[in-house]
Amino acid sequence: MITKPKGTQDILPNESEKWQYIEEKIRNIARQFNLHEIRTPTFEVTELFTRGVGETTDIVHKEMYTFLDKGERSITLKPEGTAGVVRAFLENGLFNQTMPQKLYYISPIFRYERPQSGRLREHHQFGVEVFGSASPFMDAEVISMAYSYLKEVGVQAMQLQLNSVGCPKCRPAFNAALKAYFEPYKQELCENCQIRFEKNTLRILDCKIESCKNVIKNAPKITDYLCTECSAHFTALQQILSANDIPYIVNPQLVRGLDYYTKTVFEFVSTAIGAKGTVLGGGRYDNLVANLGGKSTCAIGFGSGIERLLLLLEAQNRVLPIQKNISIYIAPLEEDAKMLSFQVAKLLREKDFAVEMDVMNRSIKAQFKYANSIKANYVVSIGHDELQSNTLTIKNMQTGKEEQVEQTKLVQYLQAIAKEDA
């Protein structure tokens, strides 16, 4: 038997209903915040990510699905959402439109990793990217979107962690301070961190290994090294959040895995599921647009894994309110009732009812059993009696009551019922 590739998932009907529910919430958030959907290709030219995300990041250097196509072009399945959106922003001249440009997407994301709970090789992200505003109010708006999204779908006990990673103006000083600090402890750091020390000192702060944590504890804090501009921005953001009842904690160790971030970075972490607790992460990336060849444009965004969100909701025993519309099952009781059954089904569908009729040649009993199993609200049965008298028998499956209705008045009858139910 052929099985699905490692780290992928089939989303079966039962599950896809939950996805639709989440997507509905996303579209509603988009409406409230005036976000517009953008859809970019599932694969891009590899260079977009090496230049955009950063060559030294794990995502780029060991987790990308990269291959040569038949024209010898290096192609990569998108390992994150931002780079593609920025590329589209540039390629389609969106920078010439009025600012801000507020975009969102729901997209598959591919990373070659060892799968485990909450981590797949293909997962899906709801992401937001907003271009053109340098205001801390923009940061606050994006965080507020994330906050209400998670709240709306019913996530509990989440914590917003906030930090600023500065900008090219202040980061060199901080980097130097970090290097100076870690230098004497170099031998005590884990193998990985020793490499980080040379290549990307900042990343050491994110190490989860105990021995490193001990050293990190007293490391200089970025917040002490921010330039006036970055510092003012960070303070302003915190004031806005506080004034609007969006709880947060500042985590000076918070470092994100992608190199393009500047100033604000944030994560929503759930305390309910330990290590894989990050449900949503993002930040400001004021230099990415310029780095990819555009004119200098501020931007901020976030990505949120849908599988992980569903997992979290599951862990919190949250049952999603999936509503079912009124459905009608048509039961032809004899062979010669089938044609009329089909016509009735067609008519009702045209009137927007959800209708199903027997196509399995089931016995009468089995038809009712089936109608019950698909949770049909009404069964319309058609047999010899009905054919003779031009009526239909409608059974309410909840009350068990039956009624005879003239064929010409069926639609009216059902519409009246539907109205009552609503």
Place this chain on the structure above:
RNA sequence: GCGGGCGUAGCUCAGUUGGUUAGAGCGCCAGAUUGUGGCUCUGGAGGUCGUGGGUUCGAUUCCCGUCGCUCGCCCCA
């Protein structure tokens, strides 16, 4: 890339201290008198016991390899 656990029906799992026709529950299909569901009862379909090799008179059971799944580390959503 590194480490742990597990692979028996569509699903959840039991089982065989190695022995002939491999089990349960759920689900599916059919029946319990005549045109009616949800409960109950009866019957049925469905398994090369992940896969390759070894030990053995005999392996689904023991051993080794392999593949797959799963959980954790790294990293991330």
